[in-house]
Amino acid sequence: MRSCINRCIHLLPNDLHRQCFRCRGPGHNNQRCPVCRGENRIPLYTDSKQMKWLAVLEVRTDHCESWNGFFCLRKGKLCSLMFGLIIMTLVMVSYILTGAKHGLLLIPSPFHYGAFASNPSLMDNESLSDMKDHYQPSKMNISYVKDYPSIKLIIDTITSKIEFVTRQRPDLEELRKQEPHMFSVIPNKFLPNSKNPCWYEEYRGNTTTDPYATNSYALYSKRFRIIFDYLRKVFWNHLYHYKDKHYRLRCLPHFYIIGQPKCGTTDLYDRLRLHPDVRFSAIKEPHWWTRKRFGIIRLRDGFHDRYPVEDYLDLFDLAAHQIQSVLQSDGKERGRRSSIVIGEASASTMWDNNAWIFFYDNSTEGEPPFLIQDFIHAFQPNAKLIIMLRDPVERLYSDYLYFASANKSAEDFHEKVAESLQLFEGCVTDSSLRACVYNNTLNNAMPVRLQVGLYVVYLLDWLTVFNKDQILVLRLEDHASNMRYTMHMVFQFLDLGPLSEKQEALITKSPASNTRRPEDRSLGPMLPTTKAILRDFYRPFNTKLAQVLFDDAFLWKRT
Secondary structure (H helix, E strand, C coil): CCCCCCCCCCCCCCHHHHCCCCCCCCCCCCCCCCCCCCCCCCEEEECCCCEEEEEEEECCCCCCCCEECCCCCHHHHHHHHHHHHHHHHHHHHHHHHHHHHHHCCCCCCCCCCEEECCCCCCCCCCCCHHHHHCCEEEEEECCCCCCCHHHHHHHHHHHHCCCCCCCCCHHHHHHHHHCCHHHHCCCCCCCCEEECCCCEEECCCCCCCCCCCCCCCHHHHHHHHHHHHHHHHHHHHEEECCCEEEEEEECCCCCCEEEEECCCCHHHHHHHHHCCCEEEEECCCCCCCHHHHCCCHHHHHCCCCCCCCHHHHHCCCCHHHHHHHHCCCCHHCCCCEEEEEEEEECCCCCCCCCCHHHHHCEEEEECCCCHHHHHHHCCCCCCEEEEEECHHHHHHHHHHHHHHHCCCCHHHHHHHHHHHHHHHHHHHHHHCCCHHCCHHHHHHHCCHHHHHHHHHHHHHCCCCCCCCEEEEEEEHHHHHHCCHHHHHHHHHHHHCCCCCCCHHHEEEECEEEEEEEEHHHHCCCCCCCHHHHHHHHHHHHHHHHHHHHHHHHHCCCCC
């Protein structure tokens, strides 16, 4: 029995019926033809209603013939053709993707990166999606190798716009108006018999009162709650009782490790706290000056309730208890001056002023009217500041590897650098360098934190309020190669007491802290082209930094 697929249209006139597929020829008989008799007709239904057209299927074993002699192919040949087309498509897609990944395409890349359009009228309550609308993609192509000249033009534009202008320092009364509560809590004079800035504050609670019940740090994290549980147990024992009143010793840090992130600040912190005269806050990085006092817990989570200054001072209670033990010692030790100093190591202190636009008005040309250092200096004009820096090119790659969550690669890093450079170029074209560095919208839009490596911009702003001899600037490269030397510089800068050989060995020979994770090491170094691009970008800033510090090592020519 021969079979084929027959399609006939039900109820067609006979003359049209004779033209149907396989229903033609001189020997055709309507009565004998199973198709014409209505057999094997399969009615089609749509929405439970029979369609007016009926499909008829008849299967035969002969070779396919074309409809009217056109497009006749065996079933096997058709499958082979389709399979070949699929393979060819996959090969082409693979070529395009791998070619783009390695910069080998001979055609322009379809991926473009946005140019930053500065807009001073951005509203404070804009969402992240609103921010991105202000940074629309341009049509400039950025690829890994072949577009280096295009990226070089962007860098040349940025370099031509660089101008280091001294900022206007706000006066004390302006600062008081901005933070009246802070000025009401922190006095302008400290205890003379303590090297660390401390003072006594009257405590009006009783033995059943929880002094840390409302502390935001304690409420936010279980890890912090353990610390505060201990402080609650010993709190009443460390109060100073005088004339039926109770006083607690309050302290601020004597020194701050203010930056920069991924420059070895954690390692410096871990070694420095081993010194017998040094204490730190209960939390390594409170980020209070830069974030918590504005209500920022995590940058991606937006704003919460602001952390009052009392919450920040609570973090130094452990150290304050030890200082008080010296101040209130009896016998021969009575009246001895405490040599204990407290440190704080938030690596955001030097550079992160992103929250200013949401809280401070009367800005000039997009520049913040008040910076973190203005307030620290207002309370602690004698504070000491330690800065740890590294080659900004390597710092940026380390920063990317540490904070990127997925799809990390040297190629992805290159793309993010290219996009960030275009955004930064768009900003400096319309605004001052300082306005761009402290631009919250721009900094959130850039895929990598280029601005953190502009060390000299931040340093110059700190030098407008602090003297140069109050700031110690170190290089991570020197710290890694001669740790003993850099630690001695820090001890001398803080005027710390001498150490025994055993104590010094413990501090200087401990393993390095917060090194690169194994999974990040496996990604290898950045692309040579990316490194060359970043070298060009940071060069004028490094040159200025070396001039300010009178040290050519900060040019990072050998790294």
